[in-house]
Amino acid sequence: MMYSSTRDRSRRVTAAQAIARGISEEGGLFVPEEFPSFGLEKLRGLMGKSYREKAKAVLGEFLTDFTPEELSRCVDAAYTEEKFDSDSIAELSKVGEGAYLLELWHGPTCAFKDMALQLLPHLLTVSAGKTEPDKEIVVLVATSGDTGKAALEGFRDVPGTRMLVFYPEDGVSPMQKLQMTTQEGENVSVCAIRGNFDDAQTGVKRIFTDPAILAELEQNGQKFSSANSINWGRLAPQIVYYIAAYTALAEQGEIELGETVNVAVPTGNFGNILAAYYAKRMGLPIGKLICASNRNRVLADFIETGLYSRNREFYTTSSPSMDILISSNLERLLYELCGRDDGKIREWFAGLNRDGEYRVPPELLEKLREEFAGGSCGEEETVETIRTAFREYGYLCDPHTAVAVKVWKDYAAETGDCRKTIIASTASPYKFTADVLRAVSDGEELPAGDFAQVRRLAELTGTTPPASLLALEGKPVRFAGSVSREEMAEQVRKMLR
Numbered sequence: 010m011m012y013s014s015t016r017d018r019s020r021r022v023t024a025a026q027a028i029a030r031g032i033s034e035e036g037g038l039f040v041p042e043e044f045p046s047f048g049l050e051k052l053r054g055l056m057g058k059s060y061r062e063k064a065k066a067v068l069g070e071f072l073t074d075f076t077p078e079e080l081s082r083c084v085d086a087a088y089t090e091e092k093f094d095s096d097s098i099a100e101l102s103k104v105g106e107g108a109y110l111l112e113l114w115h116g117p118t119c120a121f122k123d124m125a126l127q128l129l130p131h132l133l134t135v136s137a138g139k140t141e142p143d144k145e146i147v148v149l150v151a152t153s154g155d156t157g158k159a160a161l162e163g164f165r166d167v168p169g170t171r172m173l174v175f176y177p178e179d180g181v182s183p184m185q186k187l188q189m190t191t192q193e194g195e196n197v198s199v200c201a202i203r204g205n206f207d208d209a210q211t212g213v214k215r216i217f218t219d220p221a222i223l224a225e226l227e228q229n230g231q232k233f234s235s236a237n238s239i240n241w242g243r244l245a246p247q248i249v250y251y252i253a254a255y256t257a258l259a260e261q262g263e264i265e266l267g268e269t270v271n272v273a274v275p276t277g278n279f280g281n282i283l284a285a286y287y288a289k290r291m292g293l294p295i296g297k298l299i300c301a302s303n304r305n306r307v308l309a310d311f312i313e314t315g316l317y318s319r320n321r322e323f324y325t326t327s328s329p330s331m332d333i334l335i336s337s338n339l340e341r342l343l344y345e346l347c348g349r350d351d352g353k354i355r356e357w358f359a360g361l362n363r364d365g366e367y368r369v370p371p372e373l374l375e376k377l378r379e380e381f382a383g384g385s386c387g388e389e390e391t392v393e394t395i396r397t398a399f400r401e402y403g404y405l406c407d408p409h410t411a412v413a414v415k416v417w418k419d420y421a422a423e424t425g426d427c428r429k430t431i432i433a434s435t436a437s438p439y440k441f442t443a444d445v446l447r448a449v450s451d452g453e454e455l456p457a458g459d460f461a462q463v464r465r466l467a468e469l470t471g472t473t474p475p476a477s478l479l480a481l482e483g484k485p486v487r488f489a490g491s492v493s494r495e496e497m498a499e500q501v502r503k504m505l506r
C-alpha cells in the first residue's frame with residue numbers, strides 16, 4: 010500500500026517513509042491511497058482474539074512494507090501487561106442502556122495517547138531502519154498536555170532517538186505538568202513555553218522546515234521526525250481500538266455482528282475521531298460519528314456552517330487536551346470528502362494561514378454532515394455531566410470524557426437516534442483530580458495539595474487511583490522554568506548538540 014500527501018498527490022511514499030518523515034515536505038499529511046476492506050468475515054475472524062492479535066491483523070493491512078515478524082515485535086513490545094493495567098488493553102464499561110465507554114487510558118500515562126505512543130517509537134525505529142538506517146531520529150512534540158507525557162514515556166531510552174517536548178506553561182493540569190517536569194530518561198527533555206498550544210504547534214511546524222536547523226541536522230547525521238498526531242504511525246494504531254471494541258461488544262453479546270453503532274469522541278486535533286472514520290471506511294459498521302468539542306467550539310461550528318475559522322477567542326478549559334483552534338487532522342478528512350483534490354486542500358489551508366479561515370462548498374458540507382454530528386459542551390455543563398454521570402451510572406468521567414457524554418446525550422435527544430454508542434473515554438479522572446472532585450463532592454472544601462485531593466477522590470467515590478500517578482508524589486523536578494515562543498528554535502539547537 011502506498012501513501013500520498015494531501016497537498017501534493019504526486020508525492021507517493023511507503024508506510025515506513027510516511028512514518029519516518031511524519032509530515033510531507035510541502036506541509037501536507039500522508040494518507041493511505043486506498044482503504045483496505047475489513048468486512049464482516051474479517052471482523053468475525055478477530056472474535057475471541059487478544060488485543061495484540063487484533064492489532065497485528067488491522068495494522069498488517071496498512072503497514073504492508075513491514076514484515077509480519079517486524080510488526081509482531083512492535084505490537085508485542087507496546088501492549089504489555091506491565092505497561093497497561095488492564096488485560097484487555099482498552100476496557101469497555103457499560104453505562105445505562107446502549108452506551109459503552111471505551112476506556113483508552115489504562116496505559117502508563119493514564120490518557121488515550123498511550124494507545125498510539127507506546128507503539129509509535131517501535132514503528133519509527135523500524136521505519137527509520139528501512140529508510141535512512143544510520144541517522145539519529147530527533148523527535149519534536151508540541152503538546153496540549155497528554156501527548157507530551159505519553160511520547161516521553163514511549164521514547165525514553167529508546168536507542169537512536171532524542172526527543173524534546175514543548176507544552177504551554179499555563180495550559181496543562183497540575184498533574185500533567187508534574188508528569189512532564191519529573192520525566193526520566195537520558196534522551197528526552199521538556200520545555201514550557203509562554204503561549205498556548207497553537208503557539209507551540211505552529212513553532213514546532215516552523216522549526217521542522219527551518220533551513221538553518223535542517224542544515225545543522227544534516228551535519229550531525231540526524232533527522233527530524235514527528236510524534237504528533239499528524240504522524241501516520243499515530244493514527245494507524247488508533248484504528249485498531251475501534252475494531253477491537255466493536256468485536257469485543259459482539260463477543261460479549263452486547264451487539265450482533267453487523268449491527269450499526271455510533272461513535273462519540275471528545276475531539277481536539279481530530280486524530281481520534283478520524284481513526285473511527287477510517288475504520289468505518291474499511292467496513293466497520295459505524296453510523297454517526299459524534300464529534301464533541303469543549304468551549305473552543307471551532308469544530309462544532311464548522312460542522313454546522315462549513316466555515317472553519319480560528320479567528321475567535323481561545324479559552325483555557327478544564328479539558329485542556331481539547332483546547333485547540335487548529336485541528337490538524339481535519340485536513341485528512343477534507344481530502345477524502347473533496348474527492349482527493351490536492352489543489353482544493355492547498356487553497357483552503359493557504360486561506361487558513363493567510364486569513365485564519367476557509368469555507369467549504371455546500372456539497373462538501375452535506376457529505377460531512379451525513380457522516381458527522383457536531384456539538385459542544387461548556388465549562389459548567391462539563392461539571393454537571395461529571396456529577397450526573399457519577400450519580401446515574403456510577404461512572405467517574407474525566408472532563409474530556411464528560412464533554413463527549415454530554416454531546417452524545419444532546420445528539421440522541423435531538424435526533425432520536427438511539428443506536429448503541431461507543432463513547433471514547435480518553436483520560437483517567439485522576440489526571441484532573443481537582444475538577445472531578447469539585448464536581449462530585451457537593452461543594453466541600455478541597456484539601457490542599459494534589460495528592461491529598463487524589464486520596465479524597467478515591468475515598469469519596471470508591472475508585473482506585475492509577476499507580477503511575479501516585480508514584481509522582483515527591484519525585485524531583487528535572488525541567489523547571491519556561492521560554493518565549495521566539496526562543497523555541499534555540500532550545501532545539503541546544504538539544505541537538
Ligand SMILES: *Cc1c(COP(=O)(O)O)cnc(C)c1O
Pocket residue numbers: 120121122155156238275276277278279280281282330331409410435436
Ligand atoms: C488528546 C486528547 C483528546 C483529543 O484527541 P484528538 O485526537 O486530538 O482529537 C481528548 N481527550 C484527551 C484526554 C486527550 O489527551
